Amino acid sequence: MSGSDTAVVLPEQVRTELRRGVRSVLIDTAALRLVRERFDDAQAGALRRYLEASQSANTLRAYRTDWIAWAAWCATEHRQALPADPLDVAVYLAAAADARRDNGTWAFSPATLDRKSAAIAAVHAANGLASPTRSDVVRLTLRGIRRTRRSTPTRKRPVLLHTLDQLLAQLPAPGWPAEPARRRDALALLVGFAGALRRSELAALRISDVHARTDHTTGEPLLVVHLPTTKTDPTGVAEQRIALPRGKHPHTCPVCAFADWVRLLEVHAEAGDQGARELAHANLADDTAIHRCHGFTGTPLSADPLRPLFPTINRHGSIGATALSGRAVAELVKRYAARAGLDPTLFSGHSLRAGFATQAALGGASDREIMRQGRWANPRTVHGYIRTANPLEDNAVTKLGL
Numbered sequence: 001m002s003g004s005d006t007a008v009v010l011p012e013q014v015r016t017e018l019r020r021g022v023r024s025v026l027i028d029t030a031a032l033r034l035v036r037e038r039f040d041d042a043q044a045g046a047l048r049r050y051l052e053a054s055q056s057a058n059t060l061r062a063y064r065t066d067w068i069a070w071a072a073w074c075a076t077e078h079r080q081a082l083p084a085d086p087l088d089v090a091v092y093l094a095a096a097a098d099a100r101r102d103n104g105t106w107a108f109s110p111a112t113l114d115r116k117s118a119a120i121a122a123v124h125a126a127n128g129l130a131s132p133t134r135s136d137v138v139r140l141t142l143r144g145i146r147r148t149r150r151s152t153p154t155r156k157r158p159v160l161l162h163t164l165d166q167l168l169a170q171l172p173a174p175g176w177p178a179e180p181a182r183r184r185d186a187l188a189l190l191v192g193f194a195g196a197l198r199r200s201e202l203a204a205l206r207i208s209d210v211h212a213r214t215d216h217t218t219g220e221p222l223l224v225v226h227l228p229t230t231k232t233d234p235t236g237v238a239e240q241r242i243a244l245p246r247g248k249h250p251h252t253c254p255v256c257a258f259a260d261w262v263r264l265l266e267v268h269a270e271a272g273d274q275g276a277r278e279l280a281h282a283n284l285a286d287d288t289a290i291h292r293c294h295g296f297t298g299t300p301l302s303a304d305p306l307r308p309l310f311p312t313i314n315r316h317g318s319i320g321a322t323a324l325s326g327r328a329v330a331e332l333v334k335r336y337a338a339r340a341g342l343d344p345t346l347f348s349g350h351s352l353r354a355g356f357a358t359q360a361a362l363g364g365a366s367d368r369e370i371m372r373q374g375r376w377a378n379p380r381t382v383h384g385y386i387r388t389a390n391p392l393e394d395n396a397v398t399k400l401g402l
């Protein structure tokens with residue numbers, strides 16, 4: 001079931017049939033024919049005009065769209081639209097109730113589903129047929145949809161790779177005063193996503209928690225992030241260490257993002273805001289289309305165990321000494337979502353974590369691999385995140401497609 005009525009392409013013949021059927025919505029054509037036999041054209045015409053005026057143009061238009069969507073579904077599912085089997089109508093409404101838009105919100109409200117049901121009833125009535133929507137199975141389905149919607153809040157939208165690309169595309173242009181925020185935010189979005197981190201974990205990271213290593217299977221650099229032990233792992237056995245391999249593309253490469261960021265922090269540590277500003281200007285000519293992580297081995301800043309990985313930065317580009325709060329990390333994600341034209345209320349710090357699970361599953365990672373990278377102890381939690389995909393085998397993070 002697609003999230004939109006218009007997604008189904010109908011053969012022209014079906015379309016014509018539908019137009020014929022829909023024109024008679026609320027007008028019993030057989031009855032009108034009888035009227036024409038007993039009265040003259042002017043009298044029959046007047047009656048028809050007023051019957052048509054009994055429903056607003058908006059309602060008729062909505063019914064028409066609803067009927068086309070129903071008939072299209074029937075055509076794809078090999079069901080009969082008119083007269084309809086009540087069970088088919090119930091299954092159709094249930095599928096429509098589960099449909100979501102691209103941004104993760106419900107495609108149809110309970111009121112719209114009621115209207116879809118009313119449209120099906122109206123076309124049946126206009127054709128002198130008993131309405132399938134009066135049956136128990138349809139009524140109970142609609143009631144169940146209303147009750148379910150009342151009790152389940154809209155889920156936060158996961159950040160899929162495509163969405164991550166959209167967020168990264170909103171990073172400020174290189175230069176001053178946005179350069180520090182540009183580098184920090186790129187790293188935060190990438191580490192949060194590839195590491196499947198909670199916003200509190202992301203906010204609490206220190207530079208000394210991130211280690212540059214060589215991936216011996218490829219000879220390429222990778223990052224190993226050590227997480228402080230958390231209370232979220234009831235078994236205590238899951239490794240609080242996550243690996244972030246080099247990305248395929250420089251702009252989605254966590255190692256490049258880390259190298260860029262610590263380079264600026266190093267200059268800042270030595271020469272302050274003025275030094276960072278000069279680096280930002282000098283770097284304008286750098287080619288960001290190539291990897292900067294080649295040969296990267298780490299930073300001397302790791303020697304300070306208290307230095308936050310994601311410090312606050314003010315609007316003048318001045319880097320603070322304290323770490324962003326968990327809330328600030330969530331705000332950061334929402335801010336980029338809003339800039340990308342996405343609904344920020346659907347994004348939370350948690351979205352990066354949910355997005356990781358979903359994207360990894362789409363890339364073919366198994367539940368076990370996803371659980372390992374995301375440090376989920378309960379498979380059910382992971383299943384909750386994975387709404388699509390058919391997982392296959394080992395190490396989820398290599399399947400993110402970064």
Ligand SMILES: [Zn+2]
Pocket residue numbers: 246247249250253254255256257291292293294
């Ligand atoms: Zn790189």
